[in-house]
């Protein structure tokens with residue numbers, strides 16, 4: 140079994156090739172990018188390099204969103220720095236090398252730690268520390284990730 144967050148050498152090489160030509164994406168506020176993800180409040184988004192954002196993601200960056208280097212975000216993830224349904228607001232930080240599974244929701248004020256993995260379909264309402272696997276509704280830490 141492939142250890143979480145510690146891919147074998149071949150996969151590491153594939154990733155290096157994949158990001159060799161990485162360029163900062165062109166993002167127009169409220170318009171889908173060429174990869175079909177969309178940002179509102181783009182002036183408050185800080186996007187690191189070698190980041191990978193899947194199709195149909197929605198990022199409301201109005202109150203600040205920081206996506207550090209090497210972050211991977213699965214398709215359909217929703218990142219809300221402002222949530223008008225429950226009047227929540229706060230900067231979101233996705234620290235370097237973390238991964239967010241498909242269709243998860245990240246709520247205002249949350250920080251996801253370095254190297255951590257959030258499982259698919261999670262509802263993240265609280266900070267997730269570095270080097271852990273977390274998932275669920277609401278997301279909870281399941282275990283530490285070794286070999287990161």
Ligand SMILES: CC(C)(COP(=O)(O)OP(=O)(O)OC[C@H]1O[C@@H](n2cnc3c(N)ncnc32)[C@H](O)[C@@H]1OP(=O)(O)O)[C@@H](O)C(=O)NCCC(=O)NCCS
Pocket residue numbers: 143212213214239240241256257258259260261272274275
């Ligand atoms: C969280 C994750 C990384 C865990 O992988 P894993 O360690 O191989 O876990 P397993 O598949 O062995 O699952 C272990 C158990 O947790 C459960 N589980 C796994 N992921 C879950 C999730 N996201 N939410 C709820 N339960 C989950 C499984 O049902 C299983 O339950 P069981 O013990 O009752 O059988 C993986 O399930 C996941 O969500 N990956 C994200 C995939 C994705 O989004 N890809 C698209 C973007 S590239």
